[in-house]
Amino acid sequence: MTAVSERALGAAPTTGVTTGSRWPVFPASDDAVARWGRLAPDRTALVDDAAGRRVSYGELDAMAAGWAGRLLREGVGRGDRVALLAGTRAESVALFYGCLRVGAALVPLNWRLSAPELARVVDDARPALLVLDERHAMLAARVDALGTAPMRTLGLSVSHDVTDAPPAPVAGSADDATMILYTSGSTGAPKGVVLPRRQLLYNAVATTVGWRLGPEDVAPVSTPLFHTGGWHVFLTPLLHVGATALLFDVFDADRYLAALAEHGCTVAFAVPTQLAMLVASPRWGAPLPMLRYFISGGAPCPPNVRAAVRAAGYGMRQGYGLTECGPNCFATNDATADAHPGTVGWPAPFLETRLAREDGAEVDVDEPGELWLRGPQMFAGYFDAADRTAEAVTPDGWLRTGDLARRDAAGRYTICGRRKEMYISGGENVFPGEVEAVLCGAPNVLESAVVGVADAKWGEVGHAFLVAARGATIDGAAVLSHARGALAGYKLPKRVTVLEALPRLGSGKVDRAALAALAREGA
Numbered sequence: 001m002t003a004v005s006e007r008a009l010g011a012a013p014t015t016g017v018t019t020g021s022r023w024p025v026f027p028a029s030d031d032a033v034a035r036w037g038r039l040a041p042d043r044t045a046l047v048d049d050a051a052g053r054r055v056s057y058g059e060l061d062a063m064a065a066g067w068a069g070r071l072l073r074e075g076v077g078r079g080d081r082v083a084l085l086a087g088t089r090a091e092s093v094a095l096f097y098g099c100l101r102v103g104a105a106l107v108p109l110n111w112r113l114s115a116p117e118l119a120r121v122v123d124d125a126r127p128a129l130l131v132l133d134e135r136h137a138m139l140a141a142r143v144d145a146l147g148t149a150p151m152r153t154l155g156l157s158v159s160h161d162v163t164d165a166p167p168a169p170v171a172g173s174a175d176d177a178t179m180i181l182y183t184s185g186s187t188g189a190p191k192g193v194v195l196p197r198r199q200l201l202y203n204a205v206a207t208t209v210g211w212r213l214g215p216e217d218v219a220p221v222s223t224p225l226f227h228t229g230g231w232h233v234f235l236t237p238l239l240h241v242g243a244t245a246l247l248f249d250v251f252d253a254d255r256y257l258a259a260l261a262e263h264g265c266t267v268a269f270a271v272p273t274q275l276a277m278l279v280a281s282p283r284w285g286a287p288l289p290m291l292r293y294f295i296s297g298g299a300p301c302p303p304n305v306r307a308a309v310r311a312a313g314y315g316m317r318q319g320y321g322l323t324e325c326g327p328n329c330f331a332t333n334d335a336t337a338d339a340h341p342g343t344v345g346w347p348a349p350f351l352e353t354r355l356a357r358e359d360g361a362e363v364d365v366d367e368p369g370e371l372w373l374r375g376p377q378m379f380a381g382y383f384d385a386a387d388r389t390a391e392a393v394t395p396d397g398w399l400r401t402g403d404l405a406r407r408d409a410a411g412r413y414t415i416c417g418r419r420k421e422m423y424i425s426g427g428e429n430v431f432p433g434e435v436e437a438v439l440c441g442a443p444n445v446l447e448s449a450v451v452g453v454a455d456a457k458w459g460e461v462g463h464a465f466l467v468a469a470r471g472a473t474i475d476g477a478a479v480l481s482h483a484r485g486a487l488a489g490y491k492l493p494k495r496v497t498v499l500e501a502l503p504r505l506g507s508g509k510v511d512r513a514a515l516a517a518l519a520r521e522g523a
Contacts, residue, residue, distance in 0.1 A: 423452025
C-alpha cells in the first residue's frame with residue numbers, strides 16, 4: 001500500500017472538530033522523550049518485562065530518532081499513517097515517537113480481531129506502511145490477502161542506522177494527528193478516533209497533576225497498546241514527566257504482582273477483570289511498600305473487588321475516560337474514594353463538564369444525565385467521517401459521551417452506565433452498572449452483566465449473566481435473594497443465566513449485544 005498524502009491528517013476539514021486559536025501551535029521541540037533524552041539520558045524510561053530489558057531515556061531517544069530516519073527513507077511524512085501490529089514492547093513505543101518526529105500518525109491494530117475485521121480497519125485507515133512483529137506475521141498476511149490494496153510492511157525489529165545525524169523534527173499544529181485508535185463495536189463500520197497533539201499533551205499534564213505523578217514514579221502498562229488505556233492512562237503521561245513505565249506484553253496475575261514489588265511500582269492501573277484476577281492470585285496480599293494506590297478503569301469496579309483491594313491495605317480509586325477524551329477525565333483521592341465508593345471524583349484540569357437531559361438542559365444535583373465533555377484533551381474527530389463526528393460533537397464543541405453520570409452537592413461525579421444500556425422497567429430507569437455491582441457482591445460471583453429484555457407486563461426486565469469464581473458454583477436464586485435487600489424491586493433481574501465466561505469484544509469489553517441475543521434465545 002502506498003502513502004496517502006492528499007489530506008492533512010487531523011486537520012479540521014478532515015475531522016469536523018475545530019479548535020480555532022484556543023490552543024497553541026506545537027513546536028518541533030515538544031517531544032518528551034527527546035527532552036528527557038537530553039536532561040536525564042541515564043534515567044530509566046521503560047522496563048520491558050518480557051525481554052528483561054531496561055531502556056534509558058537516552059536509548060529511547062536514539063531508537064525514536066532511528067525510526068524517524070527509517071520512516072523518512074520509506075517515504076513516510078507528515079499526514080501519513082503508519083499501522084502497527086505488535087505486542088507491548090519498547091520498540092513499539094520508540095516507533096510512536098519516531099512517527100511524532102516526522103509528523104505521521106500511528107495506527108495501532110487490535111491483534112485480537114479476526115483477519116476480516118482487521119482488513120476493514122486497514123482499508124479505512126489506508127496506512128503508508130505496516131510495521132509488525134514476528135508473532136503477528138501470519139495474521140498480517142491474511143489481512144493483506146483480504147484488503148483492497150497490497151500493504152507495504154516492515155519488521156518491528158528492523159535495524160536502524162542511528163549513527164547518522166537524526167532528521168530534524170517536524171513542527172505541527174495543535175490538531176495534527178499523533179495516533180488513530182479504532183474503537184471496538186459489535187456492528188457497523190470501523191470508527192477511527194483521531195488523537196491530536198494537543199490531546200496528548202493536555203492529557204499528560206492533567207494526569208500528572210490530578211494523580212500527583214512525578215519523575216520518581218514507576219507504573220505498569222498491562223493493557224494492550226491498541227487501547228488508549230495502554231498508551232495514555234499511564235505510558236505517555238509518565239514519559240512526559242520523566243518517570244518509568246513497566247511494560248507487560250501479556251497479563252499474568254502472579255507475574256504482575258511479583259513485578260510490582262520487584263520494580264517498586266508506586267501506582268498501578270488495571271481493568272476490573274484484571275483486578276479480580278489479582279485478588280484471586282496466591283500472591284495477593286504480599287507487601288507492596290512502594291504502592292500508593294490501584295486505579296480501576298474501563299468499567300465500574302465491583303464492590304467486592306474494591307473491598308478486597310482495601311482489605312489488603314492498598315489504596316483504591318475508580319477512574320473514568322474514553323478514547324475520544326482524556327482518557328483520564330477525573331481525579332480523586334484516597335479519602336474521597338473510601339468515603340464515597342464508586343465516585344470518580346472531580347473533573348481533571350482543563351476539562352469542562354455538563355450533565356444533560358434529553359433536551360440538553362442541565363440536570364439537578366444527584367439527577368442522572370448524559371455526560372458532556374469539552375476541553376483541549378478532546379479528540380480531533382473520527383477519521384474521514386465528518387458525519388459521525390457531527391453526531392458525537394455539538395456545534396459548540398461538547399462531546400456527547402453517551403455515558404450517564406450524576407453529580408453530588410460537593411461536585412463529585414459518579415458514572416451510572418451507558419445511556420444505550422439503560423432500560424425502562426415499569427416506567428422506571430434501570431442502570432445495569434448499579435445492578436451488576438450488587439450482584440458481584442453475592443457469594444461466589446466473579447463477574448456479572450445485566451441486559452434489558454422485552455417483557456409483556458413491565459416493558460423491559462433485567463436478564464443477569466453471571467460467572468462463578470474459580471472452583472465455585474452459583475445458585476441463581478441465592479444471588480437474587482442477596483440482591484433483593486439492596487435493590488428496588490423493579491431493578492431486580494427477573495432471569496439469571498450462569499456462563500463459563502462473558503462474551504467480549506476485541507477491546508475486552510463485555511459484548512452486550514451478544515448477551516442480549518442469548519437472552520432473547522432463552523426467552
